Amino acid sequence: MLNTKRILWVTLFSCTLLATIGGGMAAAAAGGEIRIGFTPPITGASASEGSFQIKAIKLALKEINAAGGVNGKQINLIMVDNQSSNPGALAALQKAVEQEKVLALIGVVKSTQVLAASDAIKGYGIPTFIGGTNVTLTRQGNPWLFRVRPDDSITALAMIKYIKEDLKLSKVGVLHDSDAFGTGGGDLVETYAKEYGLTVVRREKYTTKDKDYTAQLLSVKNAGAEILIAYSTNPEDAAVIQRQYRQLGSPFKFLGSPAHQHRDALNLARDAAEGIFAIADFVPGQTEANRKYAEDYKKEYNEEYDGLSAWTYDGLKILVNAIKKAGEDRAKIQEAILATQGYQGVLGTFSFTPNGDGLHEVSVVQIEKGTPKLLKILNVGTK
Amino acid sequence: MDWPTNLQMLTAGLAMGSIYALVALGFVLIFNAVGVVNFAQGEFVMVPAFVAVWLMDMLKIPFGLIYLITVIFMGIFGIVFQRVAYYPLRNRTFLPVIISTIGVSIFLRNGAQVVFGAEPLLMHRPTPPNVLKITGVFVDPQYIVIIVCTLALLAFQYFFFEKTSLGKKMQATAQDKEMARLLGIRVATMIAITFAYSSILGAAAGILIGPIFYVTKEMGGLLGLKAFCSSIVGGFGSVPGAVLGGIFLGIVEVFAAYYISSAYRDAFAFIMLILVLLFRPQGFFGEKIAQKA
Numbered sequence: 001m002l003n004t005k006r007i008l009w010v011t012l013f014s015c016t017l018l019a020t021i022g023g024g025m026a027a028a029a030a031g032g033e034i035r036i037g038f039t040p041p042i043t044g045a046s047a048s049e050g051s052f053q054i055k056a057i058k059l060a061l062k063e064i065n066a067a068g069g070v071n072g073k074q075i076n077l078i079m080v081d082n083q084s085s086n087p088g089a090l091a092a093l094q095k096a097v098e099q100e101k102v103l104a105l106i107g108v109v110k111s112t113q114v115l116a117a118s119d120a121i122k123g124y125g126i127p128t129f130i131g132g133t134n135v136t137l138t139r140q141g142n143p144w145l146f147r148v149r150p151d152d153s154i155t156a157l158a159m160i161k162y163i164k165e166d167l168k169l170s171k172v173g174v175l176h177d178s179d180a181f182g183t184g185g186g187d188l189v190e191t192y193a194k195e196y197g198l199t200v201v202r203r204e205k206y207t208t209k210d211k212d213y214t215a216q217l218l219s220v221k222n223a224g225a226e227i228l229i230a231y232s233t234n235p236e237d238a239a240v241i242q243r244q245y246r247q248l249g250s251p252f253k254f255l256g257s258p259a260h261q262h263r264d265a266l267n268l269a270r271d272a273a274e275g276i277f278a279i280a281d282f283v284p285g286q287t288e289a290n291r292k293y294a295e296d297y298k299k300e301y302n303e304e305y306d307g308l309s310a311w312t313y314d315g316l317k318i319l320v321n322a323i324k325k326a327g328e329d330r331a332k333i334q335e336a337i338l339a340t341q342g343y344q345g346v347l348g349t350f351s352f353t354p355n356g357d358g359l360h361e362v363s364v365v366q367i368e369k370g371t372p373k374l375l376k377i378l379n380v381g382t383k
Numbered sequence: 384m385d386w387p388t389n390l391q392m393l394t395a396g397l398a399m400g401s402i403y404a405l406v407a408l409g410f411v412l413i414f415n416a417v418g419v420v421n422f423a424q425g426e427f428v429m430v431p432a433f434v435a436v437w438l439m440d441m442l443k444i445p446f447g448l449i450y451l452i453t454v455i456f457m458g459i460f461g462i463v464f465q466r467v468a469y470y471p472l473r474n475r476t477f478l479p480v481i482i483s484t485i486g487v488s489i490f491l492r493n494g495a496q497v498v499f500g501a502e503p504l505l506m507h508r509p510t511p512p513n514v515l516k517i518t519g520v521f522v523d524p525q526y527i528v529i530i531v532c533t534l535a536l537l538a539f540q541y542f543f544f545e546k547t548s549l550g551k552k553m554q555a556t557a558q559d560k561e562m563a564r565l566l567g568i569r570v571a572t573m574i575a576i577t578f579a580y581s582s583i584l585g586a587a588a589g590i591l592i593g594p595i596f597y598v599t600k601e602m603g604g605l606l607g608l609k610a611f612c613s614s615i616v617g618g619f620g621s622v623p624g625a626v627l628g629g630i631f632l633g634i635v636e637v638f639a640a641y642y643i644s645s646a647y648r649d650a651f652a653f654i655m656l657i658l659v660l661l662f663r664p665q666g667f668f669g670e671k672i673a674q675k676a
């Protein structure tokens with residue numbers, strides 16, 4: 001089973017490779033090509049995510065080349081499998097740079113793989129787009145990493161800003177998963193709350209997959225919280241929390257992490273989710289660029305796009321725009337990417353900071369009739 | 384003291400404890416009957432939950448009928464389980480049987496994912512979703528249903544084991560298989576019935592918690608572990624021990640999470656386990672049994 005699947009993938013992969021190389025060669029005859037590397041997970045645990053990333057980036061590639069490519073040259077996208085692993089990500093990077101001689105890279109989405117490949121990327125000095133959301137990735141002094149998704153700190157900051165400026169509340173209770181994502185989020189919420197003059201009256205934790213939150217919710221209520229920030233990792237847990245919050249008589253307002261507006265959570269919580277606030281990376285159909293992407297994607301693949309993979313589309317577009325301005329010089333491309341301000345992408349408006357963070361906005365949504373309704377796109381500015 | 388808060392937590396603790404008690408009872412009955420811990424006991428909760436959800440989606444029939452079908456299904460499931468996982472190994476030591484139950488548990492989890500998918504499912508509630516407010520305490524009606532059903536099941540079980548001939552035969556088998564066989568009791572049949580009954584207890588737990596837990600392939604894992612702790616805290620092999628151990632653990636968890644630390648909520652069950660094993664290894668209700676030669 002695994003073998004046939006693998007063979008299928010390899011065949012598919014080889015075909016796409018041949019097709020792109022073939023296409024590239026034809027173009028090369030006309031006016032040359034620009035080789036760009038892409039290292040998605042084609043095999044291994046994340047293979048299904050990888051297939052969505054490939055679909056997203058190929059749509060961008062098709063549009064770019066159909067519009068005449070860059071400065072008269074076609075883009076040749078070289079895909080190298082990262083095998084869903086850290087060593088694989090590093091090996092894929094090396095192969096792309098040393099054998100395939102690519103000019104720039106669309107890298108990986110897993111933070112741990114970004115960290116594994118980071119030193120090598122710095123060593124090569126090659127512009128690389130990443131989708132990992134761990135805050136530290138762009139703060140480790142590597143000028144070649146460009147993040148095209150909102151990092152984890154933006155969610156926390158947006159929560160605090162929204163509570164202070166829009167809801168005008170001051171006493172905050174925090175409930176978070178005790179895993180790395182939840183604890184990290186809880187820490188950031190506490191830090192920003194202090195910075196913005198809000199009081200965290202109570203901070204409670206839970207273990208992933210807990211089923212009874214009575215103790216935590218009551219403790220938050222009795223501490224006098226006006227609003228609860230629920231920093232959950234999993235949609236299932238989020239749904240249970242929402243329901244028990246509702247059953248305690250909704251004693252405070254509720255603002256959740258993205259898991260709280262996830263489709264799975266809303267399907268489970270149903271009525272209990274009505275009226276709660278949550279943060280979303282983006283709301284489908286909120287901008288012109290987003291709507292167009294949804295349509296084009298549907299036309300191309302006859303299915304809905306995957307929200308977690310659209311960053312490869314935005315990444316390649318931003319990279320190509322930078323190459324248009326800077327030519328084929330890595331240092332100049334780096335400058336051009338950092339100079340990108342106000343670019344309207346699928347995921348939102350990109351404005352790069354010197355750190356290499358492109359997105360600084362998330363959406364505040366409220367659950368209405370089982371779907372997240374956009375209240376506000378919150379740009380937390382460039383920190 | 385903050386009475387509404389404490390009462391509220393007591394209700395939640397009692398409800399969770401009742402579920403632990405049901406699953407722990409399943410452990411104990413099978414252990415008494417065949418001397419083996421059934422590590423698939425948690426899956427005995429997960430399977431009926433999936434079956435009930437599936438039935439609810441497929442057939443538009445009243446809740447009662449769905450529960451009845453699920454219970455009958457789980458009775459048969461218990462007998463098949465016994466036939467597959469225990470019976471062929473009955474003359475071996477306990478180790479192969481334990482490994483076999485672990486194997487079945489892994490098979491069931493992954494089987495559930497293949498058949499029902501990885502997404503958590505919603506089980507419809509027989510009770511209204513709105514909470515009842517009783518003297519300042521918010522109570523989920525489902526919690527009350529859980530507590531009442533557990534009490535009813537325990538009463539039934541007491542009557543069954545103490546007053547009926549079949550129950551007495553099952554008890555005799557659990558106490559001494561050799562002697563029971565000499566008295567003309569069909570030991571193999573009694574064991575099969577015990578498995579069926581354990582499995583039905585799982586069905587009760589699955590149906591009761593399905594609406595508040597959501598149904599996932601992993602739902603039996605932690606539940607099975609906590610129930611196992613409960614039965615050891617109560618005194619492994621003791622029926623009242625399993626019930627009281629479960630309820631005790633459920634209540635301790637909630638109160639410890641509120642008054643001590645919510646981060647270590649799940650740890651308290653296991654801390655209790657270690658304390659009991661250190662200071663009262665026979666459990667609260669277990670009798671000290673000298674090792675038989």
